[in-house]
Amino acid sequence: MRFSRRTLLRGALATTVASALPQFSFAAQSLELGNARIDTLSDGNLVLPLSFVSDDPKAAPILKDYGITGPEVEPPCNLTLYRDGTNTVLFDVGAGPDFMPSAGKLQAALDALEISRDDVTHVVFTHGHPDHLWGVLDDFDEAIFANAQHLMGKTEFDYWINPETVNKIDAGRTTFAAGALRRLQTLEDQFTTFGDGEEILPGIASRMTPGHTPGHMSFEIRNGSTSAMVTGDAIVNHFLAFAAPGMMAGSDQDPDLGAKTRVALLDQIASEMMPIIGFHLPEGGLGHVERVGDAYRYVPEV
Template sequence: MRTAHEPDPSKIFISRRQFLAATSVLASAPLWSWPAFAATPYTFSQGDFEILVVSDGELTLPASLLAPDAPPEELKALLEITGQGPEQVTAATNPTVIRAGDDIILVDNGSGNKFQPTAGKLVENLKGTGIEPESVTKLVFSHAHPDHIWGTLKGDGILTFPNATYYVNSAEWDFWMAPDILTKMPQAFHDFARGAQRDLAAVKERAVMMKPGDDIVTGIKVLDTAGHTPGHISLEVAGEDGLIIVADAITHQTVFFAHPEWRSGFDVIHDLAAQNKKALLERAATDKTRLLGFHWTYPGVGHAERKDGAYRFVAAT
Protein backbone atom coordinates (compact mmCIF):
# COMPACT_ATOMS: atom_id res chain seq x y z
CA MET A 1 0.00 0.00 0.00
CA ARG A 2 1.36 3.41 -0.98
CA THR A 3 1.60 6.26 1.49
CA ALA A 4 0.13 9.69 0.70
CA HIS A 5 3.55 10.92 -0.49
CA GLU A 6 4.43 7.85 -2.56
CA PRO A 7 3.72 8.17 -6.29
CA ASP A 8 1.65 5.72 -8.27
CA PRO A 9 4.09 4.39 -10.92
CA SER A 10 1.24 4.10 -13.43
CA LYS A 11 0.48 7.83 -13.18
CA ILE A 12 3.89 9.39 -12.68
CA PHE A 13 4.54 12.45 -14.86
CA ILE A 14 2.83 12.42 -18.22
CA SER A 15 3.01 9.49 -20.61
CA ARG A 16 5.85 9.06 -23.08
CA ARG A 17 3.33 9.53 -25.91
CA GLN A 18 2.16 12.85 -24.44
CA PHE A 19 5.76 13.98 -23.92
CA LEU A 20 6.89 13.17 -27.46
CA ALA A 21 3.80 14.70 -29.03
CA ALA A 22 4.19 17.87 -27.04
CA THR A 23 7.91 18.31 -27.58
CA SER A 24 7.46 17.98 -31.34
CA VAL A 25 5.93 21.45 -31.15
CA LEU A 26 9.36 22.81 -30.26
CA ALA A 27 11.15 21.28 -33.22
CA SER A 28 10.54 24.37 -35.34
CA ALA A 29 10.76 26.88 -32.50
CA PRO A 30 13.55 29.47 -32.75
CA LEU A 31 16.39 29.34 -30.25
CA TRP A 32 16.16 32.78 -28.73
CA SER A 33 19.36 34.48 -27.75
CA TRP A 34 20.23 35.20 -24.13
CA PRO A 35 20.46 39.02 -24.35
CA ALA A 36 16.71 39.18 -24.97
CA PHE A 37 16.22 37.53 -21.60
CA ALA A 38 18.70 39.50 -19.50
CA ALA A 39 17.13 40.68 -16.27
CA THR A 40 18.38 43.16 -13.70
CA PRO A 41 18.69 41.49 -10.27
CA TYR A 42 15.69 42.30 -8.08
CA THR A 43 16.32 43.06 -4.41
CA PHE A 44 14.03 43.63 -1.44
CA SER A 45 14.11 43.35 2.34
CA GLN A 46 12.17 40.73 4.26
CA GLY A 47 12.43 41.24 8.00
CA ASP A 48 16.08 40.74 8.92
CA PHE A 49 16.89 39.27 5.52
CA GLU A 50 17.90 40.70 2.16
CA ILE A 51 16.33 38.86 -0.77
CA LEU A 52 17.91 38.91 -4.22
CA VAL A 53 16.25 37.28 -7.24
CA VAL A 54 18.89 36.39 -9.82
CA SER A 55 17.82 35.04 -13.20
CA ASP A 56 19.19 31.78 -14.58
CA GLY A 57 17.66 32.64 -17.96
CA GLU A 58 14.48 31.23 -19.44
CA LEU A 59 13.09 27.90 -20.65
CA THR A 60 10.68 27.04 -23.43
CA LEU A 61 8.17 24.21 -23.17
CA PRO A 62 5.04 23.16 -25.01
CA ALA A 63 1.87 24.63 -23.54
CA SER A 64 0.35 21.15 -23.59
CA LEU A 65 2.95 20.03 -21.04
CA LEU A 66 2.10 22.89 -18.71
CA ALA A 67 -1.46 21.68 -18.05
CA PRO A 68 -2.16 18.54 -20.10
CA ASP A 69 -5.80 18.13 -19.03
CA ALA A 70 -6.85 21.77 -19.33
CA PRO A 71 -9.55 22.72 -21.86
CA PRO A 72 -7.49 24.19 -24.72
CA GLU A 73 -9.50 27.39 -25.13
CA GLU A 74 -9.44 28.14 -21.41
CA LEU A 75 -5.71 27.48 -21.23
CA LYS A 76 -5.17 29.72 -24.26
CA ALA A 77 -7.06 32.58 -22.59
CA LEU A 78 -5.04 32.28 -19.39
CA LEU A 79 -1.74 32.22 -21.27
CA GLU A 80 -2.73 35.34 -23.20
CA ILE A 81 -2.80 37.25 -19.90
CA THR A 82 0.99 36.87 -19.74
CA GLY A 83 1.40 37.55 -23.46
CA GLN A 84 1.99 33.92 -24.41
CA GLY A 85 0.58 31.94 -27.30
CA PRO A 86 -1.26 28.61 -27.23
CA GLU A 87 1.58 26.44 -28.54
CA GLN A 88 4.57 27.13 -26.34
CA VAL A 89 5.32 28.76 -23.02
CA THR A 90 8.40 30.73 -22.03
CA ALA A 91 9.15 30.22 -18.35
CA ALA A 92 11.43 32.39 -16.25
CA THR A 93 13.91 30.68 -13.92
CA ASN A 94 14.33 32.65 -10.71
CA PRO A 95 16.88 31.29 -8.21
CA THR A 96 16.85 33.27 -4.97
CA VAL A 97 19.69 34.51 -2.79
CA ILE A 98 19.01 35.23 0.88
CA ARG A 99 21.53 37.23 2.88
CA ALA A 100 21.16 36.12 6.49
CA GLY A 101 23.85 37.58 8.72
CA ASP A 102 27.13 36.03 7.61
CA ASP A 103 25.35 33.46 5.44
CA ILE A 104 24.71 33.73 1.73
CA ILE A 105 21.95 31.22 1.06
CA LEU A 106 21.11 30.18 -2.50
CA VAL A 107 17.77 28.51 -3.20
CA ASP A 108 18.25 26.24 -6.24
CA ASN A 109 21.17 26.54 -8.63
CA GLY A 110 19.56 26.46 -12.06
CA SER A 111 20.39 24.10 -14.89
CA GLY A 112 23.99 24.93 -15.73
CA ASN A 113 24.89 24.22 -19.35
CA LYS A 114 23.07 20.89 -19.43
CA PHE A 115 19.46 21.74 -20.27
CA GLN A 116 18.35 24.52 -22.66
CA PRO A 117 20.69 27.08 -24.24
CA THR A 118 18.65 30.03 -22.97
CA ALA A 119 19.27 29.01 -19.35
CA GLY A 120 22.38 28.41 -17.27
CA LYS A 121 23.11 32.10 -16.65
CA LEU A 122 23.06 32.03 -12.84
CA VAL A 123 26.79 32.15 -12.11
CA GLU A 124 27.35 34.96 -14.60
CA ASN A 125 24.49 36.96 -13.10
CA LEU A 126 25.57 36.26 -9.50
CA LYS A 127 29.01 37.61 -10.31
CA GLY A 128 27.34 40.69 -11.77
CA THR A 129 25.93 41.39 -8.30
CA GLY A 130 29.31 40.85 -6.63
CA ILE A 131 28.57 37.32 -5.39
CA GLU A 132 31.26 34.78 -6.26
CA PRO A 133 30.24 31.09 -6.25
CA GLU A 134 32.81 30.43 -3.50
CA SER A 135 30.99 32.83 -1.16
CA VAL A 136 27.72 30.86 -1.09
CA THR A 137 27.55 29.17 2.33
CA LYS A 138 24.26 27.29 2.09
CA LEU A 139 22.42 25.91 -0.93
CA VAL A 140 18.85 24.68 -0.54
CA PHE A 141 17.34 22.38 -3.16
CA SER A 142 13.57 22.78 -3.46
CA HIS A 143 13.55 19.58 -5.51
CA ALA A 144 15.75 17.71 -7.95
CA HIS A 145 14.39 18.62 -11.38
CA PRO A 146 16.98 19.68 -13.99
CA ASP A 147 16.26 23.42 -13.91
CA HIS A 148 16.76 23.49 -10.13
CA ILE A 149 19.75 21.20 -9.58
CA TRP A 150 21.70 20.64 -12.81
CA GLY A 151 23.84 23.70 -12.09
CA THR A 152 25.51 21.74 -9.28
CA LEU A 153 28.57 20.73 -11.31
CA LYS A 154 30.76 22.64 -13.72
CA GLY A 155 31.84 21.11 -17.00
CA ASP A 156 34.94 19.66 -15.35
CA GLY A 157 32.85 17.82 -12.76
CA ILE A 158 33.83 20.19 -9.92
CA LEU A 159 31.18 21.69 -7.65
CA THR A 160 30.02 25.09 -8.88
CA PHE A 161 29.49 26.21 -5.27
CA PRO A 162 32.40 24.45 -3.56
CA ASN A 163 32.04 25.90 -0.06
CA ALA A 164 28.30 25.46 0.36
CA THR A 165 26.47 23.10 2.66
CA TYR A 166 23.65 21.51 0.64
CA TYR A 167 20.17 21.13 2.16
CA VAL A 168 17.97 18.39 0.70
CA ASN A 169 14.63 17.08 1.91
CA SER A 170 15.24 13.46 2.90
CA ALA A 171 12.06 12.38 1.06
CA GLU A 172 13.36 13.97 -2.14
CA TRP A 173 16.74 12.33 -1.72
CA ASP A 174 15.19 8.91 -1.13
CA PHE A 175 12.94 9.21 -4.19
CA TRP A 176 15.62 10.13 -6.71
CA MET A 177 18.39 7.96 -5.28
CA ALA A 178 16.26 4.82 -5.19
CA PRO A 179 17.90 2.01 -7.21
CA ASP A 180 14.63 1.35 -9.05
CA ILE A 181 13.86 4.98 -9.94
CA LEU A 182 13.95 4.31 -13.70
CA THR A 183 11.09 1.83 -13.35
CA LYS A 184 8.87 4.56 -11.89
CA MET A 185 8.79 6.95 -14.82
CA PRO A 186 8.54 6.98 -18.61
CA GLN A 187 11.76 6.54 -20.56
CA ALA A 188 11.47 10.13 -21.78
CA PHE A 189 12.24 11.25 -18.22
CA HIS A 190 15.12 8.89 -17.50
CA ASP A 191 17.63 11.69 -18.08
CA PHE A 192 15.91 13.64 -15.30
CA ALA A 193 16.60 10.78 -12.91
CA ARG A 194 20.17 10.20 -14.05
CA GLY A 195 20.94 13.91 -13.67
CA ALA A 196 19.40 14.02 -10.20
CA GLN A 197 21.44 11.01 -9.10
CA ARG A 198 24.62 12.50 -10.54
CA ASP A 199 24.19 15.83 -8.75
CA LEU A 200 22.91 14.48 -5.44
CA ALA A 201 25.77 12.00 -5.31
CA ALA A 202 28.20 14.86 -5.97
CA VAL A 203 27.06 16.74 -2.84
CA LYS A 204 26.64 13.70 -0.59
CA GLU A 205 29.59 14.58 1.65
CA ARG A 206 28.36 18.17 2.03
CA ALA A 207 24.64 17.41 2.33
CA VAL A 208 22.32 17.97 5.28
CA MET A 209 19.08 16.00 5.20
CA MET A 210 16.13 18.17 6.22
CA LYS A 211 12.38 17.77 6.59
CA PRO A 212 9.37 20.09 6.67
CA GLY A 213 9.33 22.14 9.86
CA ASP A 214 13.11 22.42 10.04
CA ASP A 215 14.88 25.78 9.99
CA ILE A 216 17.64 26.48 7.48
CA VAL A 217 18.58 29.34 9.80
CA THR A 218 16.42 31.03 12.41
CA GLY A 219 13.60 32.72 10.50
CA ILE A 220 13.72 30.51 7.39
CA LYS A 221 11.48 27.46 7.75
CA VAL A 222 11.00 24.47 5.43
CA LEU A 223 7.41 24.00 4.20
CA ASP A 224 5.96 20.73 2.91
CA THR A 225 4.70 21.34 -0.63
CA ALA A 226 5.10 17.80 -1.94
CA GLY A 227 3.31 16.70 -5.08
CA HIS A 228 5.32 18.29 -7.87
CA THR A 229 7.90 15.80 -6.61
CA PRO A 230 7.55 13.56 -3.53
CA GLY A 231 9.91 15.72 -1.49
CA HIS A 232 9.26 19.16 -2.95
CA ILE A 233 9.64 21.94 -0.39
CA SER A 234 9.07 25.67 -0.24
CA LEU A 235 10.63 28.12 2.21
CA GLU A 236 8.87 30.48 4.59
CA VAL A 237 10.89 33.59 5.40
CA ALA A 238 9.88 35.54 8.52
CA GLY A 239 9.24 39.27 8.59
CA GLU A 240 6.25 41.57 8.11
CA ASP A 241 3.43 39.49 6.57
CA GLY A 242 5.88 36.80 5.57
CA LEU A 243 7.37 35.55 2.32
CA ILE A 244 7.02 32.09 0.80
CA ILE A 245 9.61 31.06 -1.76
CA VAL A 246 7.24 28.80 -3.68
CA ALA A 247 9.68 27.06 -6.05
CA ASP A 248 7.60 24.74 -8.31
CA ALA A 249 4.64 24.16 -6.00
CA ILE A 250 2.86 26.58 -8.36
CA THR A 251 4.55 26.72 -11.75
CA HIS A 252 2.52 29.41 -13.55
CA GLN A 253 1.08 32.59 -12.09
CA THR A 254 -2.08 32.82 -14.18
CA VAL A 255 -2.89 29.21 -15.07
CA PHE A 256 -2.56 27.63 -11.64
CA PHE A 257 -3.81 30.61 -9.64
CA ALA A 258 -7.05 30.37 -11.63
CA HIS A 259 -7.09 26.57 -11.56
CA PRO A 260 -5.02 25.09 -8.72
CA GLU A 261 -6.85 21.81 -9.32
CA TRP A 262 -5.28 21.39 -12.76
CA ARG A 263 -2.25 19.12 -12.90
CA SER A 264 1.08 20.07 -14.35
CA GLY A 265 2.62 17.62 -16.77
CA PHE A 266 5.65 17.48 -14.49
CA ASP A 267 3.79 16.75 -11.25
CA VAL A 268 4.59 13.36 -9.76
CA ILE A 269 1.69 13.03 -7.30
CA HIS A 270 -1.11 14.90 -9.00
CA ASP A 271 -3.75 14.98 -6.24
CA LEU A 272 -1.25 16.02 -3.59
CA ALA A 273 0.20 18.73 -5.83
CA ALA A 274 -3.28 20.18 -6.38
CA GLN A 275 -4.05 20.03 -2.66
CA ASN A 276 -0.87 21.90 -1.78
CA LYS A 277 -1.36 24.50 -4.53
CA LYS A 278 -4.81 25.31 -3.16
CA ALA A 279 -3.62 25.39 0.47
CA LEU A 280 -0.70 27.66 -0.39
CA LEU A 281 -2.85 30.10 -2.33
CA GLU A 282 -5.58 30.15 0.32
CA ARG A 283 -3.05 30.89 3.02
CA ALA A 284 -1.35 33.59 0.97
CA ALA A 285 -4.64 35.28 0.11
CA THR A 286 -5.81 35.18 3.73
CA ASP A 287 -2.58 36.30 5.36
CA LYS A 288 -1.44 38.70 2.59
CA THR A 289 1.79 36.72 2.41
CA ARG A 290 4.26 37.72 -0.26
CA LEU A 291 5.03 34.97 -2.78
CA LEU A 292 8.07 34.33 -4.98
CA GLY A 293 7.69 31.81 -7.81
CA PHE A 294 10.58 30.16 -9.62
CA HIS A 295 8.89 30.14 -13.04
CA TRP A 296 6.71 33.22 -12.76
CA THR A 297 7.42 36.23 -14.95
CA TYR A 298 10.64 37.77 -13.63
CA PRO A 299 11.16 38.62 -10.82
CA GLY A 300 8.25 36.41 -9.80
CA VAL A 301 7.29 38.38 -6.68
CA GLY A 302 3.73 39.30 -5.73
CA HIS A 303 0.57 38.38 -3.84
CA ALA A 304 -2.47 36.16 -4.26
CA GLU A 305 -5.96 37.65 -4.29
CA ARG A 306 -9.25 35.77 -4.37
CA LYS A 307 -11.14 36.02 -7.66
CA ASP A 308 -14.22 34.18 -8.96
CA GLY A 309 -13.87 31.30 -6.53
CA ALA A 310 -10.15 30.95 -7.24
CA TYR A 311 -7.18 33.33 -7.19
CA ARG A 312 -5.24 35.81 -9.27
CA PHE A 313 -1.62 36.92 -9.10
CA VAL A 314 -0.86 40.55 -8.31
CA ALA A 315 2.74 41.40 -9.14
CA ALA A 316 4.77 43.48 -6.71
CA THR A 317 5.20 47.08 -7.71
Protein backbone atom coordinates in the same frame (compact mmCIF):
# COMPACT_ATOMS: atom_id res chain seq x y z
CA MET B 1 9.14 45.84 3.96
CA ARG B 2 10.25 47.56 0.76
CA PHE B 3 10.24 46.28 -2.80
CA SER B 4 12.40 47.54 -5.64
CA ARG B 5 12.86 46.43 -9.22
CA ARG B 6 15.94 46.87 -11.34
CA THR B 7 17.23 45.67 -14.64
CA LEU B 8 20.77 44.41 -14.39
CA LEU B 9 23.47 43.56 -16.86
CA ARG B 10 22.66 45.90 -19.70
CA GLY B 11 24.92 47.82 -22.03
CA ALA B 12 28.63 47.65 -21.24
CA LEU B 13 28.11 45.30 -18.28
CA ALA B 14 26.26 42.86 -20.50
CA THR B 15 29.18 42.87 -22.92
CA THR B 16 31.81 42.18 -20.31
CA VAL B 17 29.95 39.65 -18.18
CA ALA B 18 27.82 37.89 -20.78
CA SER B 19 29.31 38.75 -24.14
CA ALA B 20 27.98 35.55 -25.64
CA LEU B 21 24.45 36.69 -24.76
CA PRO B 22 24.27 40.33 -25.92
CA GLN B 23 20.47 40.34 -26.09
CA PHE B 24 19.92 38.81 -22.67
CA SER B 25 19.18 41.05 -19.68
CA PHE B 26 19.14 39.76 -16.13
CA ALA B 27 16.14 41.23 -14.37
CA ALA B 28 16.01 41.04 -10.60
CA GLN B 29 13.63 42.05 -7.88
CA SER B 30 14.54 42.69 -4.29
CA LEU B 31 12.70 42.68 -0.99
CA GLU B 32 13.86 43.97 2.37
CA LEU B 33 12.63 41.56 5.01
CA GLY B 34 13.35 42.91 8.47
CA ASN B 35 17.12 43.42 8.50
CA ALA B 36 17.64 40.87 5.74
CA ARG B 37 17.47 41.12 1.96
CA ILE B 38 16.03 38.86 -0.71
CA ASP B 39 17.01 39.14 -4.38
CA THR B 40 15.67 37.11 -7.26
CA LEU B 41 18.17 36.12 -9.94
CA SER B 42 17.39 35.10 -13.49
CA ASP B 43 18.71 31.77 -14.73
CA GLY B 44 17.14 32.37 -18.14
CA ASN B 45 14.04 30.49 -19.27
CA LEU B 46 12.78 27.10 -20.37
CA VAL B 47 11.04 26.15 -23.62
CA LEU B 48 8.37 23.53 -22.96
CA PRO B 49 5.48 21.94 -24.86
CA LEU B 50 2.10 23.30 -23.87
CA SER B 51 1.11 19.81 -22.67
CA PHE B 52 3.59 20.30 -19.82
CA VAL B 53 1.21 22.99 -18.53
CA SER B 54 -2.05 21.09 -18.96
CA ASP B 55 -3.91 19.01 -21.50
CA ASP B 56 -7.29 19.67 -19.83
CA PRO B 57 -9.74 21.11 -22.43
CA LYS B 58 -10.98 23.52 -19.74
CA ALA B 59 -7.56 25.15 -19.75
CA ALA B 60 -7.88 26.54 -23.30
CA PRO B 61 -10.00 29.64 -22.55
CA ILE B 62 -7.81 30.56 -19.59
CA LEU B 63 -4.67 30.20 -21.66
CA LYS B 64 -6.23 32.33 -24.40
CA ASP B 65 -7.01 35.06 -21.85
CA TYR B 66 -3.30 35.16 -21.08
CA GLY B 67 -2.32 35.23 -24.75
CA ILE B 68 -1.00 31.66 -24.72
CA THR B 69 -2.11 30.15 -28.02
CA GLY B 70 0.97 28.44 -29.46
CA PRO B 71 2.34 24.92 -28.97
CA GLU B 72 5.02 26.00 -26.47
CA VAL B 73 5.51 28.08 -23.36
CA GLU B 74 8.69 29.80 -22.20
CA PRO B 75 8.59 30.07 -18.41
CA PRO B 76 11.24 32.21 -16.74
CA CYS B 77 13.54 30.70 -14.11
CA ASN B 78 14.03 32.77 -10.95
CA LEU B 79 16.42 31.78 -8.21
CA THR B 80 16.21 33.31 -4.74
CA LEU B 81 19.16 34.76 -2.83
CA TYR B 82 18.72 35.53 0.88
CA ARG B 83 21.27 37.51 2.90
CA ASP B 84 20.90 38.26 6.59
CA GLY B 85 24.38 39.53 7.37
CA THR B 86 25.56 36.11 8.52
CA ASN B 87 24.29 33.64 5.93
CA THR B 88 24.11 33.98 2.16
CA VAL B 89 21.55 31.39 1.08
CA LEU B 90 20.78 30.43 -2.52
CA PHE B 91 17.53 28.56 -3.14
CA ASP B 92 18.18 26.17 -6.07
CA VAL B 93 21.12 26.52 -8.44
CA GLY B 94 19.53 26.62 -11.88
CA ALA B 95 19.99 24.37 -14.88
CA GLY B 96 23.69 24.69 -15.64
CA PRO B 97 24.87 24.19 -19.23
CA ASP B 98 23.50 20.71 -19.89
CA PHE B 99 19.70 21.12 -19.89
CA MET B 100 18.53 23.85 -22.29
CA PRO B 101 20.51 26.56 -24.09
CA SER B 102 18.04 29.20 -22.91
CA ALA B 103 18.75 28.44 -19.23
CA GLY B 104 21.84 28.18 -17.04
CA LYS B 105 22.56 31.92 -16.80
CA LEU B 106 22.99 32.15 -13.02
CA GLN B 107 26.68 33.07 -13.05
CA ALA B 108 26.05 36.26 -14.99
CA ALA B 109 23.29 37.23 -12.56
CA LEU B 110 25.60 36.66 -9.59
CA ASP B 111 28.30 38.71 -11.28
CA ALA B 112 25.83 41.54 -11.77
CA LEU B 113 25.16 41.60 -8.03
CA GLU B 114 28.90 41.25 -7.31
CA ILE B 115 28.29 37.98 -5.47
CA SER B 116 31.00 35.35 -5.84
CA ARG B 117 30.37 31.63 -5.61
CA ASP B 118 32.52 31.55 -2.50
CA ASP B 119 30.20 34.04 -0.77
CA VAL B 120 27.34 31.51 -0.75
CA THR B 121 27.17 29.74 2.61
CA HIS B 122 24.17 27.48 1.94
CA VAL B 123 22.42 26.07 -1.11
CA VAL B 124 18.85 24.94 -0.37
CA PHE B 125 16.95 22.86 -2.92
CA THR B 126 13.20 22.87 -3.42
CA HIS B 127 13.42 19.67 -5.48
CA GLY B 128 15.55 17.63 -7.86
CA HIS B 129 14.36 18.63 -11.35
CA PRO B 130 17.04 19.70 -13.87
CA ASP B 131 16.30 23.43 -13.89
CA HIS B 132 16.75 23.51 -10.10
CA LEU B 133 19.60 21.03 -9.55
CA TRP B 134 21.73 20.48 -12.63
CA GLY B 135 23.76 23.66 -12.13
CA VAL B 136 25.32 22.23 -8.95
CA LEU B 137 28.46 20.81 -10.65
CA ASP B 138 31.16 22.40 -12.79
CA ASP B 139 32.83 20.84 -15.84
CA PHE B 140 35.09 18.78 -13.58
CA ASP B 141 32.18 17.39 -11.55
CA GLU B 142 33.11 19.50 -8.56
CA ALA B 143 30.71 21.63 -6.55
CA ILE B 144 30.06 25.03 -8.10
CA PHE B 145 29.44 26.41 -4.59
CA ALA B 146 32.39 24.73 -2.93
CA ASN B 147 32.10 26.60 0.39
CA ALA B 148 28.37 26.04 0.77
CA GLN B 149 26.47 23.49 2.78
CA HIS B 150 23.94 21.77 0.49
CA LEU B 151 20.49 21.04 1.91
CA MET B 152 17.55 19.06 0.50
CA GLY B 153 14.45 17.53 2.04
CA LYS B 154 15.08 13.91 3.00
CA THR B 155 12.11 12.50 1.06
CA GLU B 156 13.25 14.30 -2.09
CA PHE B 157 16.92 13.40 -1.68
CA ASP B 158 16.14 9.73 -1.06
CA TYR B 159 13.88 9.59 -4.12
CA TRP B 160 16.43 10.93 -6.59
CA ILE B 161 19.50 9.16 -5.20
CA ASN B 162 17.75 5.80 -5.40
CA PRO B 163 19.14 4.01 -8.50
CA GLU B 164 15.73 2.41 -9.06
CA THR B 165 14.01 5.76 -9.66
CA VAL B 166 15.25 5.93 -13.23
CA ASN B 167 13.48 2.60 -13.92
CA LYS B 168 10.23 3.56 -12.20
CA ILE B 169 9.73 7.15 -13.32
CA ASP B 170 7.70 7.79 -16.49
CA ALA B 171 9.64 7.62 -19.74
CA GLY B 172 9.58 11.37 -20.37
CA ARG B 173 11.49 12.01 -17.14
CA THR B 174 14.19 9.32 -17.22
CA THR B 175 16.86 11.89 -18.06
CA PHE B 176 15.69 13.91 -15.03
CA ALA B 177 16.30 10.89 -12.81
CA ALA B 178 19.65 9.96 -14.34
CA GLY B 179 20.92 13.53 -14.09
CA ALA B 180 19.80 13.93 -10.49
CA LEU B 181 21.32 10.59 -9.47
CA ARG B 182 24.74 11.47 -10.89
CA ARG B 183 24.85 14.88 -9.22
CA LEU B 184 23.60 13.74 -5.84
CA GLN B 185 25.93 10.75 -5.77
CA THR B 186 28.88 12.97 -6.68
CA LEU B 187 28.14 15.44 -3.86
CA GLU B 188 26.49 13.08 -1.38
CA ASP B 189 28.95 13.90 1.42
CA GLN B 190 28.18 17.61 1.08
CA PHE B 191 24.42 17.24 1.50
CA THR B 192 22.39 17.56 4.69
CA THR B 193 18.76 16.45 4.66
CA PHE B 194 15.83 17.69 6.71
CA GLY B 195 12.16 17.01 7.30
CA ASP B 196 8.90 18.92 7.07
CA GLY B 197 8.47 21.87 9.42
CA GLU B 198 12.11 22.16 10.44
CA GLU B 199 13.92 25.46 10.88
CA ILE B 200 16.80 24.58 8.62
CA LEU B 201 18.57 27.92 9.19
CA PRO B 202 17.68 30.86 11.44
CA GLY B 203 14.45 32.30 10.08
CA ILE B 204 14.01 29.68 7.33
CA ALA B 205 11.43 26.93 7.87
CA SER B 206 10.69 24.03 5.51
CA ARG B 207 7.18 23.25 4.30
CA MET B 208 6.46 19.97 2.54
CA THR B 209 4.57 20.74 -0.68
CA PRO B 210 4.51 17.43 -2.59
CA GLY B 211 2.98 16.55 -5.94
CA HIS B 212 5.28 18.29 -8.37
CA THR B 213 7.82 15.80 -7.05
CA PRO B 214 7.46 13.34 -4.17
CA GLY B 215 9.33 15.46 -1.63
CA HIS B 216 9.06 18.99 -3.00
CA MET B 217 9.69 21.65 -0.35
CA SER B 218 8.69 25.28 -0.08
CA PHE B 219 10.28 27.60 2.46
CA GLU B 220 8.90 30.31 4.69
CA ILE B 221 11.49 32.99 5.34
CA ARG B 222 10.80 35.09 8.42
CA ASN B 223 12.82 38.01 9.69
CA GLY B 224 11.36 40.10 12.49
CA SER B 225 7.61 40.39 11.99
CA THR B 226 7.68 39.91 8.21
CA SER B 227 7.80 36.76 6.10
CA ALA B 228 7.84 35.54 2.50
CA MET B 229 7.25 32.15 0.88
CA VAL B 230 9.64 30.58 -1.61
CA THR B 231 7.37 28.19 -3.48
CA GLY B 232 9.69 26.55 -6.01
CA ASP B 233 7.47 24.64 -8.46
CA ALA B 234 4.57 24.02 -6.07
CA ILE B 235 3.01 26.94 -7.95
CA VAL B 236 4.44 26.56 -11.40
CA ASN B 237 2.93 29.38 -13.49
CA HIS B 238 1.02 32.65 -13.14
CA PHE B 239 -2.05 31.66 -15.15
CA LEU B 240 -3.62 28.21 -14.64
CA ALA B 241 -2.07 27.71 -11.21
CA PHE B 242 -3.90 30.82 -9.98
CA ALA B 243 -7.04 30.94 -12.12
CA ALA B 244 -7.74 27.19 -11.76
CA PRO B 245 -5.53 25.94 -8.90
CA GLY B 246 -7.44 22.68 -8.61
CA MET B 247 -6.77 21.78 -12.25
CA MET B 248 -4.15 19.08 -12.71
CA ALA B 249 -0.84 20.26 -14.16
CA GLY B 250 1.11 18.26 -16.72
CA SER B 251 4.41 19.16 -15.07
CA ASP B 252 3.47 17.54 -11.74
CA GLN B 253 4.62 13.96 -11.20
CA ASP B 254 1.50 13.38 -9.08
CA PRO B 255 -1.03 15.79 -10.62
CA ASP B 256 -3.82 15.10 -8.12
CA LEU B 257 -1.58 15.66 -5.10
CA GLY B 258 0.01 18.67 -6.78
CA ALA B 259 -3.40 20.30 -7.20
CA LYS B 260 -4.32 19.73 -3.55
CA THR B 261 -0.97 21.16 -2.44
CA ARG B 262 -1.39 24.21 -4.69
CA VAL B 263 -4.87 25.02 -3.36
CA ALA B 264 -3.71 24.84 0.26
CA LEU B 265 -0.56 26.85 -0.38
CA LEU B 266 -2.33 29.64 -2.24
CA ASP B 267 -4.94 29.83 0.50
CA GLN B 268 -2.24 30.31 3.13
CA ILE B 269 -0.26 32.88 1.15
CA ALA B 270 -3.36 34.93 0.34
CA SER B 271 -4.78 34.69 3.87
CA GLU B 272 -1.52 35.75 5.49
CA MET B 273 -0.83 38.37 2.79
CA MET B 274 2.79 37.30 2.53
CA PRO B 275 4.97 37.94 -0.52
CA ILE B 276 5.42 34.96 -2.83
CA ILE B 277 8.63 34.09 -4.66
CA GLY B 278 7.96 31.67 -7.49
CA PHE B 279 10.60 29.97 -9.63
CA HIS B 280 8.58 30.25 -12.83
CA LEU B 281 6.54 33.38 -12.12
CA PRO B 282 7.02 36.43 -14.37
CA GLU B 283 8.68 39.79 -13.75
CA GLY B 284 11.37 38.34 -11.51
CA GLY B 285 9.06 35.99 -9.62
CA LEU B 286 8.36 38.24 -6.62
CA GLY B 287 4.80 39.38 -5.98
CA HIS B 288 1.67 38.75 -3.98
CA VAL B 289 -1.53 36.75 -4.28
CA GLU B 290 -5.04 38.18 -4.49
CA ARG B 291 -8.26 36.21 -4.14
CA VAL B 292 -10.70 36.40 -7.05
CA GLY B 293 -13.84 34.51 -6.02
CA ASP B 294 -12.82 30.88 -5.71
CA ALA B 295 -9.59 31.49 -7.58
CA TYR B 296 -6.55 33.75 -7.29
CA ARG B 297 -4.51 36.27 -9.21
CA TYR B 298 -0.75 36.77 -9.20
CA VAL B 299 0.32 40.40 -8.90
CA PRO B 300 4.03 41.02 -9.54
CA GLU B 301 5.86 43.68 -7.57
CA VAL B 302 7.29 46.14 -10.08
